[in-house]
Amino acid sequence: AQKITQTQPGMFVQEKEAVTLDCTYDTSDPSYGLFWYKQPSSGEMIFLIYQGSYDQQNATEGRYSLNFQKARKSANLVISASQLGDSAMYFCAMREGNTGGFKTIFGAGTRLFVKA
């Protein structure tokens, strides 16, 4: 069963507008961590933002924020004021509970295109 689902294979956004990339996850463990990574065309994996399952507030890092809705098991990434350099592949990932050690599962990714 897929544990991380990213339903948007591709997204377009106008420069300077905000965009939301969807991610839903599935776990029965109360302790887990959620991540977003960016992979530009150059291929490296860049860490963007992290949310722990016990964190009370949504994580924010500059123009990135994570809309964490625990009951719905969703962890959407919001990018505000999109820039051309934001065009890339974005991966949602989950580190599943203590029983899973530090195994991290990645979603299939969403390709974001920022239009000038």
Place this chain on the structure above:
Amino acid sequence: DAGVIQSPRHEVTEMGQEVTLRCKPISGHDYLFWYRQTMMRGLELLIYFNNNVPIDDSGMPEDRFSAKMPNASFSTLKIQPSEPRDSAVYFCASKDLTDTQYFGPGTRLTVL
């Protein structure tokens, strides 16, 4: 501080040859992960180490793959013999006690 270092960045080899990929984690990180990324299967965890000890190798595809971590600053992923279906980008990542893994630039492997 230097990030995760991987070598080589690109490797082209012929089927049947042995391939060795190398990784130097971030200093002070005691977890090291090897991933493989393909178009068909996405990003998959192959194996991870804690304090140089392999903890979970359930993602290693078959016996042709092996990984070692002889010390805290070096790890290898070996494929012997290599096959065309092993063509992929192989990433190494490391982390400390916090949750976040930091990735190296990857090795693009092509097996002809």
